[in-house]
Amino acid sequence: MSEIEATVSETPMRDYQSALIALQEQLAKDNNDVAALEKIGGIYLKVGQIDQAIGHFKDCIKRAGSLPKYYLNLGHAYKAQGQFDEAISAYQRVAESPIEKVAVTGLFSLANLKRYEFNAAEIRALSALSTSAELGLGHQCLASFALGTHQEASGDIEQAYTSFEAANAGIGQIRPFQGQQYQALIKTMIDFIHTADWTPSESSFEPIFIVGMPRTGSTLIEQILSAHSKVEATDELMLMSDIAISLEHAGGYATRLRRLQADKVSELVARYLRLSEIFRPEQKIQFIDKNPNNFLHIGLIKRLFPSAKIINVIRDPLDNALSVYKQFFAEGHEYSYSIPGIIFYWQGYLTLMKHWDAVFPGQIYHLDYEALVKTPEPQIRQLLAYCGLAAEPLCFTPHLSERPVLTPSAAQVRNPISAKSLGSGLQYKQQVLAHLPQIAAIKHQANAWFLGA
Incomplete structure (x- = not known):
C-alpha cells in the first residue's frame, strides 16, 4: 500500500447521484424493496436532504417494523437537523435492544449528542458493556467512549481519562496509525x-x-x-x-x-x-x-x-x-x-x-x-x-x-x-x-x- 492510500480512505469515487438514481429505479421495479428504501434514505442523509431522509427511514419502519437500524438512522437525521429531543427518542429505542452490540451503539449515540444525561441504569449498562465478553473490542470501546463522556460531564476527570484511555487503546489495536x-x-x-x-x-x-x-x-x-x-x-x-x-x-x-x-x-x-x-x-x-x-x-x-x-x-x-x-x-x-x-x-x-x-x-x-x-x-x-x-x-x-x-x-x-x-x-x-x-x-x-x- 502506498503512502497516499494509507493516509486517506481508499474508496471508489463517491458518485451518490448515480447510486441514488439506480436505487430509485430498483424501488420503482419493486416497491417492497425496503433495503433499497433504506439506502436511499442513507444517501439523502449523507447529502444533507434531511427531510427526505427522515421520510424514508419512517417509511422503512412502517413497512418492515421497528428495527433498531432504522431508528439509529432516524436519530442521526434528527441530530443533523438540530431536533435533539427527537434524536434522543430514536436513539433510546436502539439502546433498549436486548442485543448488546445494538444497545451499545444506541448508548454511544446518546453520549455523542454531547447534551444527554444518562440515568443510573444506563450508566450501569455502559460499565458492564465496556468489559462484556459477549462484545467485540470495537463495541467495548464505544461503551468506554460513552462512559468517558458521562464521567467528564459529571466532573470525574480522572475516571473519564481512564475510560478514554481504554477506548483509544482498543480502537488503536483495531485501526493502527500508519x-x-x-x-x-x-x-x-x-x-x-x-x-x-x-x-x-x-x-x-x-x-x-x-x-x-x-x-x-x-x-x-x-x-x-x-x-x-x-x-x-x-x-x-x-x-x-x-x-x-x-x-x-x-x-x-x-x-x-x-x-x-x-x-x-x-x-x-x-x-x-x-x-x-x-x-x-x-x-x-x-x-x-x-x-x-x-x-x-x-x-x-x-x-x-x-x-x-x-x-x-x-x-x-x-x-x-x-x-x-x-x-x-x-x-x-x-x-x-x-x-x-x-x-x-x-x-x-x-x-x-x-x-x-x-x-x-x-x-x-x-x-x-x-x-x-x-x-x-x-x-x-x-x-x-x-x-x-x-x-x-x-x-x-x-x-x-x-x-x-x-x-x-x-x-x-x-x-x-x-x-x-x-x-x-x-x-x-x-x-x-x-x-x-x-x-x-x-x-x-x-x-x-x-x-x-
Missing part, C-alpha cells in the same frame, strides 16, 4: 511540489476549503460562511482524497500532480464538480468543502481551482489534542487514538502547511479559533473579506442557521458563539503531563508561523 506513510506523503509533497507556476485552470467556481486539524471549530466557520447569501455548504467531502488516490494509481500522486496537463486538469475539475453537485442544489459559484484532512491536498486544490479560498483553522494544541482524543471517528483519523499519535500528526500538519504557505504566499487564510470566539465580530468580518464577501447579518448569528450539520459538532454549533471551551484541555493536564513540552512546542510553532504571535 505514521511512516503519513510522514512519507508529507515529504513527497514538499520535495515535488515547490512551485505554483502552472497553466491556469479555466474553472469559474470558487470553492472555499476549510482545513486543519479536526475539532478546531471548522464546523462553526462553515456555519458562519454558509449563512451568507452567496455561499452554500456541502459536507466533509472526500473527493480531493479520491482524486489523489486516482493520481497515485496512475503513476504517483506528486509526480502526476506536478505534470498535469490542461486537458487532465479540466477532466478532474469536471469530475469534482459533477460528484459534488448533489451536495450543491443551488449551484452557487462559491461553496464550502470542509474536510480538515484536505491540508494534505492544497497543491491539488490550487491546481484545479486557482481561485479557491483556503482557510486553515488553528486551535490551541492542548485543547485540540484532548478534544480529538475524546472523539471516536467512524473512519480515518487513526492517529487520534493516542496522544503521541496526535502530536505526531500535528507536527506533520504544521510542517506541510508552512510549505504550502511558501508555495502559495498570501493565498491561505490562517484563522485563530481563540480570537474568533473571544471577539467574533471583527474576526468574522476579516474572514468574509478574505472570501470576497460583503458582511451580512446572518453570518454573525450562525447558531440560528437551520442548515443540517453532520459532524460531531452538530449540537455545539446550535449554541451562540462562546469562549467557554477555551482551556478545556487543562482539566486533563495531570494525565498528559509527560506530553506537555511537545504540545507547548507545537503551540509556539503554530503561533510563530501562522498567527504572528
Whole structure:
C-alpha cells in the first residue's frame, strides 16, 4: 500500500447521484424493496436532504417494523437537523435492544449528542458493556467512549481519562496509525511540489476549503460562511482524497500532480464538480468543502481551482489534542487514538502547511479559533473579506442557521458563539503531563508561523 492510500480512505469515487438514481429505479421495479428504501434514505442523509431522509427511514419502519437500524438512522437525521429531543427518542429505542452490540451503539449515540444525561441504569449498562465478553473490542470501546463522556460531564476527570484511555487503546489495536506513510506523503509533497507556476485552470467556481486539524471549530466557520447569501455548504467531502488516490494509481500522486496537463486538469475539475453537485442544489459559484484532512491536498486544490479560498483553522494544541482524543471517528483519523499519535500528526500538519504557505504566499487564510470566539465580530468580518464577501447579518448569528450539520459538532454549533471551551484541555493536564513540552512546542510553532504571535 502506498503512502497516499494509507493516509486517506481508499474508496471508489463517491458518485451518490448515480447510486441514488439506480436505487430509485430498483424501488420503482419493486416497491417492497425496503433495503433499497433504506439506502436511499442513507444517501439523502449523507447529502444533507434531511427531510427526505427522515421520510424514508419512517417509511422503512412502517413497512418492515421497528428495527433498531432504522431508528439509529432516524436519530442521526434528527441530530443533523438540530431536533435533539427527537434524536434522543430514536436513539433510546436502539439502546433498549436486548442485543448488546445494538444497545451499545444506541448508548454511544446518546453520549455523542454531547447534551444527554444518562440515568443510573444506563450508566450501569455502559460499565458492564465496556468489559462484556459477549462484545467485540470495537463495541467495548464505544461503551468506554460513552462512559468517558458521562464521567467528564459529571466532573470525574480522572475516571473519564481512564475510560478514554481504554477506548483509544482498543480502537488503536483495531485501526493502527500508519505514521511512516503519513510522514512519507508529507515529504513527497514538499520535495515535488515547490512551485505554483502552472497553466491556469479555466474553472469559474470558487470553492472555499476549510482545513486543519479536526475539532478546531471548522464546523462553526462553515456555519458562519454558509449563512451568507452567496455561499452554500456541502459536507466533509472526500473527493480531493479520491482524486489523489486516482493520481497515485496512475503513476504517483506528486509526480502526476506536478505534470498535469490542461486537458487532465479540466477532466478532474469536471469530475469534482459533477460528484459534488448533489451536495450543491443551488449551484452557487462559491461553496464550502470542509474536510480538515484536505491540508494534505492544497497543491491539488490550487491546481484545479486557482481561485479557491483556503482557510486553515488553528486551535490551541492542548485543547485540540484532548478534544480529538475524546472523539471516536467512524473512519480515518487513526492517529487520534493516542496522544503521541496526535502530536505526531500535528507536527506533520504544521510542517506541510508552512510549505504550502511558501508555495502559495498570501493565498491561505490562517484563522485563530481563540480570537474568533473571544471577539467574533471583527474576526468574522476579516474572514468574509478574505472570501470576497460583503458582511451580512446572518453570518454573525450562525447558531440560528437551520442548515443540517453532520459532524460531531452538530449540537455545539446550535449554541451562540462562546469562549467557554477555551482551556478545556487543562482539566486533563495531570494525565498528559509527560506530553506537555511537545504540545507547548507545537503551540509556539503554530503561533510563530501562522498567527504572528
